[in-house]
Structures are given as structure tokens and as C-alpha cells.
Amino acid sequence: MQYPEALDYLYSRLPVFHRIGAKALKPGLGNTLALCEALGNPQNQFRTIHVAGTNGKGSSSHMLAAIYQSAGYRVGLYTSPHLQSFTERFRLNGQPMPEAEVAAFVEQHQALIESVEPSFFEVTVAMAFDYFARQQVDVAIIEVGLGGRLDSTNVITPEASLITNIGYDHTDILGETLGEIAAEKAGIIKPDVPVVISETHPETEFVFRKKADELNAPILVADQVYSILDKGLVSGKRQVEVLREGESPLAVEIDLLGTYQLRNLGGVLATVSVLQSIWPVSVEAIQKGVATVTATTGLKGRFQTLQEHPRVIADTAHNQPGLVSLFETIETIPYQTLRIVIGLVADKDRSKVLSVLPQTAVYYFCQAQTPRSLSASDLQAEAAQTGRLGDSFTDVNKALRSAILQSSIDDLILITGSNYTIAELTML
Structure with a gap:
């Protein structure tokens, strides 16, 4: 075999x-x-x-x-x-x-x-x-x-x-x-x-x-x-x-x-x-x-910098306490605009997760290629109801490319929300 x-x-x-x-x-x-x-x-x-x-x-x-x-x-x-x-x-x-x-x-x-x-x-x-x-x-x-x-x-x-x-x-x-x-x-x-x-x-x-x-x-x-x-x-x-x-x-x-x-x-x-x-x-x-x-x-995906100018960070935080801790660190970093690429699984309480996401960020909603993943369009709609706005993408790499193209060199791009989303990054 x-x-x-x-x-x-x-x-x-x-x-x-x-x-x-x-x-x-x-x-x-x-x-x-x-x-x-x-x-x-x-x-x-x-x-x-x-x-x-x-x-x-x-x-x-x-x-x-x-x-x-x-x-x-x-x-x-x-x-x-x-x-x-x-x-x-x-x-x-x-x-x-x-x-x-x-x-x-x-x-x-x-x-x-x-x-x-x-x-x-x-x-x-x-x-x-x-x-x-x-x-x-x-x-x-x-x-x-x-x-x-x-x-x-x-x-x-x-x-x-x-x-x-x-x-x-x-x-x-x-x-x-x-x-x-x-x-x-x-x-x-x-x-x-x-x-x-x-x-x-x-x-x-x-x-x-x-x-x-x-x-x-x-x-x-x-x-x-x-x-x-x-x-x-x-x-x-x-x-x-x-x-x-x-x-x-x-x-x-x-x-x-x-x-x-x-x-x-x-x-x-x-x-x-x-x-x-x-x-x-x-x-x-x-x-x-x-x-x-x-x-x-060989640990990956823990506040891992993937590139500079704009800085791209990947973190596998996927629940409310994890994301609260993540954004504590984000607030210690200078940036012009925070852009968040995010995908979530469908079988968890997402209200707590959405509640800790900063409303001032620009969002790029995506989905991992796994049956547990919440569709990007559904995530986009749920997030919009809480004032978190952005476009949806069927793939994390497409979402990231869009975020990079729209960024200045002083922006910060964060990719987070699910282990499965991070796993599909070609930059990892």
C-alpha cells in the first residue's frame, strides 16, 4: 500500500x-x-x-x-x-x-x-x-x-x-x-x-x-x-x-x-x-x-507573518476567546487599514465570534473546501447584519489576493477564523 x-x-x-x-x-x-x-x-x-x-x-x-x-x-x-x-x-x-x-x-x-x-x-x-x-x-x-x-x-x-x-x-x-x-x-x-x-x-x-x-x-x-x-x-x-x-x-x-x-x-x-x-x-x-x-x-499559523508591505499575518484563532486574544495583539501593531480575510465553520455559534470582530476593518469573506465550512455568501450576510462589511470569495487565496491588491504598503492583512481556512493558504 x-x-x-x-x-x-x-x-x-x-x-x-x-x-x-x-x-x-x-x-x-x-x-x-x-x-x-x-x-x-x-x-x-x-x-x-x-x-x-x-x-x-x-x-x-x-x-x-x-x-x-x-x-x-x-x-x-x-x-x-x-x-x-x-x-x-x-x-x-x-x-x-x-x-x-x-x-x-x-x-x-x-x-x-x-x-x-x-x-x-x-x-x-x-x-x-x-x-x-x-x-x-x-x-x-x-x-x-x-x-x-x-x-x-x-x-x-x-x-x-x-x-x-x-x-x-x-x-x-x-x-x-x-x-x-x-x-x-x-x-x-x-x-x-x-x-x-x-x-x-x-x-x-x-x-x-x-x-x-x-x-x-x-x-x-x-x-x-x-x-x-x-x-x-x-x-x-x-x-x-x-x-x-x-x-x-x-x-x-x-x-x-x-x-x-x-x-x-x-x-x-x-x-x-x-x-x-x-x-x-x-x-x-x-x-x-x-x-x-x-x-x-514546525509550528505554523500562530500569528505567522507571511509577507511584509503590506504585512500579512495568518492565525488559526477560531472561537471567541481565541479571537479576543488575537485582537489584543493586533492592537499593538501600527497599521493604516486593517483588512481581515476570514472563513468560519458552519456548526458553531457564530454570533460570539462576529461580536468580537472590529467593525472598522475591511472584510474578505471566504470558505474552506470542506463540508463543515460556512459558505462565504452566508458569512457575508450574517456579518453584514452586525455591521461588518466586505466582499465574498469562494477561496481563501482569491480573497487574500484581492486584499493585497487593495492594500497600501502600511495596511495590515489578517487571515483567521478557522484552521481549515489557514490550511488552504498557498503562502503558508
């Missing part, structure tokens, strides 16, 4: 969330456990860090991987969804899983897949565990797909869990209040396993503390321990000073430029701190890791 054939088999046979949404989910961990059991339980053959959260879990996972790679460890990284290539989901020391490995896994385990009838995501989780076990990684950073308690990745017992933040997203699946959503995320907390919470929130902190207390899990709320001071952008990197009581100030620079990354950084540093007895990491490795995340792990 060749790679294209294997990929076509997975997409055509299995329900895929990024194509059909919640209908692709298979409740419970039974399928994942069955796959892992047949594979010899590879998830028990290496040590892990488990990362959940509404926003920031992908960036935090990549930062952790970059730090441990910089410290000399053999690091596996599992994230989802991918942007441009399926193999991006599985990285070994920053390099995507070889296509031949995907083909071999599908060919070897086709009968198992057809027997268990898992979802697309359940197969990718099992594939990741099998790959990392065979590659004998020192540590694997495992990002939750959706929620936590019933997520397929939750069959692991990690050395630590990290929960980045809680916001309104996937409310049809995870709950309609922040407390309900937090309870689903708290499902990754394991007995006696340390858990780090990146951000304090009055509606969710008690949920995490109660769950941690029930399971005797040491808990650390990062922003109650670390102060992260933004020193601005210098030479294309964000300069930061980290303060922790009883320790000398730590100066770091981050190549992930969004100001929201400062909140992620605290959780990452706290996680590294609680795991020092397992994976010792020097200050120099931390500094090198966070300064070279994009080069070290």
Missing part, C-alpha cells in the same frame, strides 16, 4: 471530525483501548505529558517539545488537526512521520481497523502511540483533540497534565457553561499525577482544584506563581522577563509573537519545573527552545 492509497482509505472509510463535525465522534474510550490492546499497548511504553485546553494547547505542546528537544531528549509530538499534511500530526524531534510509516501502519492493521470500526481520530491516536513506542522516545507531548475526559488520548497516564485555559467552544459537546467545559478538560487529571493550570479563572479554578483534591494530584496554577512581563518586539522576537518568587529573573525571547503566548508560556514553564526530577532541563535549553519553536517543531 502506498501513502496516497492509505490516506484515501482512512478518509473514505472512517468518520472524520474536520469534515463532518460532531457526527464523527464515537463516545467513550473503548475503541482506542481496543486498538491499543491489539497493538501491544504502546501508550504504556514511553513517558508522556498530556495537554488540554480551549486555546493554546497546540502552541504549548510545541513549546514543550522545543524545550525538551533543545535539552537533547528524543521527543515525540502528537497534535491535531494538521494544516497541510496528515503527517504533521506525528513528529519525532520536529520531523513529520515518514509517509511510508503511515502506509505500513494502515496496510498492517487494516483488518484491525475494520474490526473495531473506530473514528479517524481514534486511528490517528493509536498510530501515534505505536510510532512513538517503536521510536523509543524519551518523552511524548500528547495534545488532546477535543475536551479531555472522553478524548481518545485520555488512555495515557502521563507524568504531568497541562490545561491551558477554558473558553466557550464546542459547547454542543462539552457543555454550555465554563464550569461544565472545565469539568470535561479536568478529565485528564490522573491520580497522584501533577497538573498545571496555565490561567486562573473564577468560574473554573474550583473545578480543577476539586478534581485534583479528589485524585490526590498536586496542582499548580501557573499565573499565581509566575509573573510574565512583556518587553516588546526586538528583531522579530518577543522579549519577555519571567519572575518567580525566590528565583532570579529569567530573560527569554519567544518566536511566537502573539501576546497571548505569554499566558501559554507560564503554563509551559511550570510544567517543565514540576518535571525537573524526570527530565532535567537547563535554563539555556529553555531559552533556546522558546526562541526557536517554529524552526524546531
Whole structure:
């Protein structure tokens, strides 16, 4: 079996969330456990860090991987969804899983897949565990797909869990209040396993503390321990000073430029701190890791500059809290006119998303080539009802070309709204 054939088999046979949404989910961990059991339980053959959260879990996972790679460890990284290539989901020391490995896994385990009838995501989780076990990684950073308690990745017992933040997203699946959503995320907390919470929130902190207390899990709320001071952008990197009581100030620079990354950084540093007895990491490795995340792990689409004059930035923010954080960063950048290329999925509450978009921007509404995508014309009409005006395009690249043609060199073009929209950019 060749790679294209294997990929076509997975997409055509299995329900895929990024194509059909919640209908692709298979409740419970039974399928994942069955796959892992047949594979010899590879998830028990290496040590892990488990990362959940509404926003920031992908960036935090990549930062952790970059730090441990910089410290000399053999690091596996599992994230989802991918942007441009399926193999991006599985990285070994920053390099995507070889296509031949995907083909071999599908060919070897086709009968198992057809027997268990898992979802697309359940197969990718099992594939990741099998790959990392065979590659004998020192540590694997495992990002939750959706929620936590019933997520397929939750069959692991990690050395630590990290929960980045809680916001309104996937409310049809995870709950309609922040407390309900937090309870689903708290499902990754394991007995006696340390858990780090990146951000304090009055509606969710008690949920995490109660769950941690029930399971005797040491808990650390990062922003109650670390102060992260933004020193601005210098030479294309964000300069930061980290303060922790009883320790000398730590100066770091981050190549992930969004100001929201400062909140992620605290959780990452706290996680590294609680795991020092397992994976010792020097200050120099931390500094090198966070300064070279994009080069070290291949992370894309997080406040990523695609060109200058006019400046074009791509960011995968796709829900209300993510977009609020994104526009906090946008407001720190000088520009003449803000032009926003945006596409959204159809199966989410778009009113909250539209409410945080600036009314003074010029809009270019588009749609990704996936069944979940909201049509550009429908998005244009909904946005117009809220005073956000612009033209519609059937393709993100056409929308971007139009924005560039209409821009002066001092304008700022932002492409956002959906992972799937960003994934189709030819400039990425």
C-alpha cells in the first residue's frame, strides 16, 4: 500500500471530525483501548505529558517539545488537526512521520481497523502511540483533540497534565457553561499525577482544584506563581522577563509573537519545573527552545507573518476567546487599514465570534473546501447584519489576493477564523 492509497482509505472509510463535525465522534474510550490492546499497548511504553485546553494547547505542546528537544531528549509530538499534511500530526524531534510509516501502519492493521470500526481520530491516536513506542522516545507531548475526559488520548497516564485555559467552544459537546467545559478538560487529571493550570479563572479554578483534591494530584496554577512581563518586539522576537518568587529573573525571547503566548508560556514553564526530577532541563535549553519553536517543531499559523508591505499575518484563532486574544495583539501593531480575510465553520455559534470582530476593518469573506465550512455568501450576510462589511470569495487565496491588491504598503492583512481556512493558504 502506498501513502496516497492509505490516506484515501482512512478518509473514505472512517468518520472524520474536520469534515463532518460532531457526527464523527464515537463516545467513550473503548475503541482506542481496543486498538491499543491489539497493538501491544504502546501508550504504556514511553513517558508522556498530556495537554488540554480551549486555546493554546497546540502552541504549548510545541513549546514543550522545543524545550525538551533543545535539552537533547528524543521527543515525540502528537497534535491535531494538521494544516497541510496528515503527517504533521506525528513528529519525532520536529520531523513529520515518514509517509511510508503511515502506509505500513494502515496496510498492517487494516483488518484491525475494520474490526473495531473506530473514528479517524481514534486511528490517528493509536498510530501515534505505536510510532512513538517503536521510536523509543524519551518523552511524548500528547495534545488532546477535543475536551479531555472522553478524548481518545485520555488512555495515557502521563507524568504531568497541562490545561491551558477554558473558553466557550464546542459547547454542543462539552457543555454550555465554563464550569461544565472545565469539568470535561479536568478529565485528564490522573491520580497522584501533577497538573498545571496555565490561567486562573473564577468560574473554573474550583473545578480543577476539586478534581485534583479528589485524585490526590498536586496542582499548580501557573499565573499565581509566575509573573510574565512583556518587553516588546526586538528583531522579530518577543522579549519577555519571567519572575518567580525566590528565583532570579529569567530573560527569554519567544518566536511566537502573539501576546497571548505569554499566558501559554507560564503554563509551559511550570510544567517543565514540576518535571525537573524526570527530565532535567537547563535554563539555556529553555531559552533556546522558546526562541526557536517554529524552526524546531514546525509550528505554523500562530500569528505567522507571511509577507511584509503590506504585512500579512495568518492565525488559526477560531472561537471567541481565541479571537479576543488575537485582537489584543493586533492592537499593538501600527497599521493604516486593517483588512481581515476570514472563513468560519458552519456548526458553531457564530454570533460570539462576529461580536468580537472590529467593525472598522475591511472584510474578505471566504470558505474552506470542506463540508463543515460556512459558505462565504452566508458569512457575508450574517456579518453584514452586525455591521461588518466586505466582499465574498469562494477561496481563501482569491480573497487574500484581492486584499493585497487593495492594500497600501502600511495596511495590515489578517487571515483567521478557522484552521481549515489557514490550511488552504498557498503562502503558508
